[in-house]
Structures are given as C-alpha cells and as structure tokens.
Amino acid sequence: MKAVRIHRPGGPGDLVYEDAPEPYAGVGDVVVQVHAASFTPGELDWPVTWVDRRGRDRTPVVPAHEVSGVVAEVGYGTTGLRVGDRVYGLTDRHRDGAAAEYLAVEARDLAVLPGNVTHRAAAALAMPGLTAWQALFTHGRLTAGQTVLVHGAGGGVGAVAVQLARDAGARVIGTGRGRHAEAADAAGAHEFVDLDRGWFDGRADLVFDTVGGDVLARSAAVVKPGGALVSISAPPAALPGTSRAVYFIVEPDRTQLAELADRVRSGRLRPLAGATFPLSDTREAFLAKQNGVPGKVVLEHD
Ligand SMILES: NC(=O)c1ccc[n+]([C@@H]2O[C@H](COP(=O)([O-])OP(=O)(O)OC[C@H]3O[C@@H](n4cnc5c(N)ncnc54)[C@H](OP(=O)(O)O)[C@@H]3O)[C@@H](O)[C@H]2O)c1
Known part of the structure; x- marks a missing residue:
C-alpha cells in the first residue's frame, strides 16, 4: 500500500510518501481502509510518536492518528464492528497512524459514522x-x-x-x-x-x-x-x-465519538476543516498547518 512515513525523529520535511507493508488486524483490531485522516500540529515533536508501549524504537512511523474510513477486516475477538461499516476515531499514538491507505486500530477506539457525515468532516472531528x-x-x-x-x-x-x-x-x-x-x-x-x-x-x-x-x-x-x-x-x-x-491527555471514547458524530449529523456541530491535501502531499499539509491554516488540515486519498 501507499503510506507516508518518517524513518527517524525529525520534522515535516522528513516525511516520505512511499510503499509500505499492509497492516493486519490483531486481536481486538479492525483494519480500516482510510478515506480521510488528520494530524495534530506538533505530533512529530512528541516522544510518544517514536516508541511502542514498551519504549522501543518503532521507526519508520506513519503519522496522523485521526481517521475516518471503512472497516476492511475484523480481527479475532473483535466485537461491535463489521466489514463495510463506516467508522471514525482517534487511534493509539504508539502504533502507526492513518496517513496510509490502510490502518490497523483497536475497534474500541472507533465509532460508527452516520451515513450523511462525510469522512472529511469526521477526520476533522475525532481529536x-x-x-x-x-x-x-x-x-x-x-x-x-x-x-x-x-x-x-x-x-x-x-x-x-x-x-x-x-x-x-x-x-x-x-x-x-x-x-x-x-x-x-x-x-x-x-x-x-x-x-x-x-x-x-x-x-x-x-x-x-x-x-x-x-x-x-x-x-x-x-x-x-x-x-x-x-x-x-x-x-x-x-x-x-x-x-x-x-x-490531561485526550482518550478515545466510543460513546463520546458517537454523540459527537450525531451532533454533526443533525447540524448541531461543525468541525473546522481549514484545508484538505492529498495523502501524497502530507509534508505540505504539515507545513501549511505550521503556517497558520485555521482549524484542522485533512488528508484525503489522491
Ligand atoms: N493534551 C492533549 O490531549 C491534546 C489534544 C489535542 C491537542 N493538544 C495540543 O493542543 C494544542 C492545540 O491543538 P489544535 O489542534 O487545536 O491546534 P491549532 O489548530 O493550531 O490551534 C491552536 C490555536 O491557538 C492559536 N495560537 C497559538 N499561539 C497563540 C498565541 N500566542 N496567541 C494567540 N493565539 C495563539 C493558533 O493560532 P496560529 O495557528 O495562528 O498560531 C491556533 O489558532 C496543540 O499544542 C496540540 O498539540 C493536546
């Protein structure tokens, strides 16, 4: 698959759009076909970005942990989601992110996305x-x-x-x-x-x-x-x-994600998506955010 990766701790200039192995669904996971993703300004500066939960180097790293897409595969023991579900959520910072065609993520970090909420809006909403x-x-x-x-x-x-x-x-x-x-x-x-x-x-x-x-x-x-x-x-x-x-540090929460998405569905809430970039221009997207684009910058597939 195509993904954006960074091979050593650095800044947006070090992000590379390249081929990467497809992820698989572990226990409790789903694999999501990513339709839209977003990132947090400064996430490349966080120590947590570069290590797994045991503190081991996990480069090369895929950034962007805010995702919206469709469930493509369901792992052993995963409940509550099925292949084909539209989903969105905030994913584990110790694992690869959503600047890729596919993402493996714990199902509990996602909520089902109502049909009339776009993936772009959902990616801008999650975090x-x-x-x-x-x-x-x-x-x-x-x-x-x-x-x-x-x-x-x-x-x-x-x-x-x-x-x-x-x-x-x-x-x-x-x-x-x-x-x-x-x-x-x-x-x-x-x-x-x-x-x-x-x-x-x-x-x-x-x-x-x-x-x-x-x-x-x-x-x-x-x-x-x-x-x-x-x-x-x-x-x-x-x-x-x-x-x-x-x-505090934000935590994924399926109930809150569902409530937030429902408010977007009913027009009660509008996430602020300031700009959209193709996945292949993720580097430019990070730089645009650094230069003051208001709200969220969203990555979409070319
Ligand atoms: N603890 C957590 O769980 C958590 C979760 C999410 C985000 N964060 C952090 O929270 C911060 C905000 O996230 P975000 O996604 O909302 O970022 P954002 O979109 O960049 O929002 C920050 C806003 O503050 C403005 N700002 C920055 N410095 C300012 C100053 N000196 N005076 C006036 N306005 C200023 C920015 O304007 P300009 O863009 O024009 O500078 C921007 O409008 C980031 O540092 C992010 O890493 C933490």
Whole structure:
C-alpha cells in the first residue's frame, strides 16, 4: 500500500510518501481502509510518536492518528464492528497512524459514522471533538449559565470547544490572534479577545487553554474562586483554595465519538476543516498547518 512515513525523529520535511507493508488486524483490531485522516500540529515533536508501549524504537512511523474510513477486516475477538461499516476515531499514538491507505486500530477506539457525515468532516472531528468534550465536561465540569474562556478559539480544538460550550448553555468568550475572530464568531462565541492587542479583563468559571506559554501562565488569575483551569498544552500551576488546575491527555471514547458524530449529523456541530491535501502531499499539509491554516488540515486519498 501507499503510506507516508518518517524513518527517524525529525520534522515535516522528513516525511516520505512511499510503499509500505499492509497492516493486519490483531486481536481486538479492525483494519480500516482510510478515506480521510488528520494530524495534530506538533505530533512529530512528541516522544510518544517514536516508541511502542514498551519504549522501543518503532521507526519508520506513519503519522496522523485521526481517521475516518471503512472497516476492511475484523480481527479475532473483535466485537461491535463489521466489514463495510463506516467508522471514525482517534487511534493509539504508539502504533502507526492513518496517513496510509490502510490502518490497523483497536475497534474500541472507533465509532460508527452516520451515513450523511462525510469522512472529511469526521477526520476533522475525532481529536478536537473528544478533546473539547473531555476538557469542558469531564475535567471542566461545565454547566449551563457558567462563563467559559476558550483560548485558541480559531484552532481545531478551540472551534469545537466554543460550539459545545455554547450548546451547553454557557457564556463563551473566545481568544486568539486577530485573524481568528471570524472563526470564533462562526463557532458561536459571544465575545472575542484578540490576544495580540489585549487580554480578558473579567473572571470565568472555566478557562480552557489550547495555546500554552504566557497565555496559560496568565490564565490562573482569571479563574473564579471554585472554578477550573483546564489545559491541553502543558500542566498549569496549582490554583488556590477550591479552584482546580487540570492537565490531561485526550482518550478515545466510543460513546463520546458517537454523540459527537450525531451532533454533526443533525447540524448541531461543525468541525473546522481549514484545508484538505492529498495523502501524497502530507509534508505540505504539515507545513501549511505550521503556517497558520485555521482549524484542522485533512488528508484525503489522491
Ligand atoms: N493534551 C492533549 O490531549 C491534546 C489534544 C489535542 C491537542 N493538544 C495540543 O493542543 C494544542 C492545540 O491543538 P489544535 O489542534 O487545536 O491546534 P491549532 O489548530 O493550531 O490551534 C491552536 C490555536 O491557538 C492559536 N495560537 C497559538 N499561539 C497563540 C498565541 N500566542 N496567541 C494567540 N493565539 C495563539 C493558533 O493560532 P496560529 O495557528 O495562528 O498560531 C491556533 O489558532 C496543540 O499544542 C496540540 O498539540 C493536546
């Protein structure tokens, strides 16, 4: 099959489109014929990208762990999915990713995709949807009527977080660079703060940070007493009193994936897919994302 691989730790310039062995379905796995895939900016910088679960070098590595496609093979002991099912999900970072024609993945990391949700939308949804859901509801414990500040509201995760928070009845303030104001507005933010020009001068029950650095450091001061600062960029410092500071790594969850896909099906949620590239141009896709394409960049087959 054709795949995009990287043969030693490096950057997007080291990605190669080439022939690679077809994966097989292990116990509990399915093999998915990939229709669309996406990746997280910076995933090539993560130590986890280069090793298996025992810490052994597993190069050459196939990147992009956000997938949408069709089940082509079902492994021994796999339940819940059949050959021909349309599926999408977030796959194990210790295994090869979805920048390939076929991908072996644990079935429990996938959910069935409704017929009217495109593979492109699903690939753009998997990671941002799960991450935003877990940040807002699992870790942030957001409820209707609360105020939430979403840093990076024009990004892949941020744009989905704004929509989910708004849908949950929260007051939503998005932040980002000035050029992200439109995306934040389209996602449903009540207000937008251009971080190149200013800073949020209120207090929020929940701050969800997708940016990190100074933005994360300054965020502790705007959390209401008893509120929460949830970050996916880096662990925040502890907050005083009953306020909570949380860092987490997103986990695949079939129930959440199904709920998210159902919201896309009914028009209640729109993942932000900023650009689409053919699989053979994965290197260019990574570089485009580094250069500021809003939302998710999706890979599709030529
Ligand atoms: N812990 C986890 O489980 C987890 C899960 C998913 C993602 N992540 C991490 O979370 C981060 C966000 O992911 P994503 O896919 O949403 O990335 P993204 O699409 O690049 O979104 C990040 C947004 O923040 C903006 N931004 C960056 N620096 C900024 C600054 N100094 N001031 C204002 N805005 C700034 C970016 O704008 P520009 O593009 O213009 O710079 C972009 O709009 C990434 O670092 C990713 O690795 C972690």
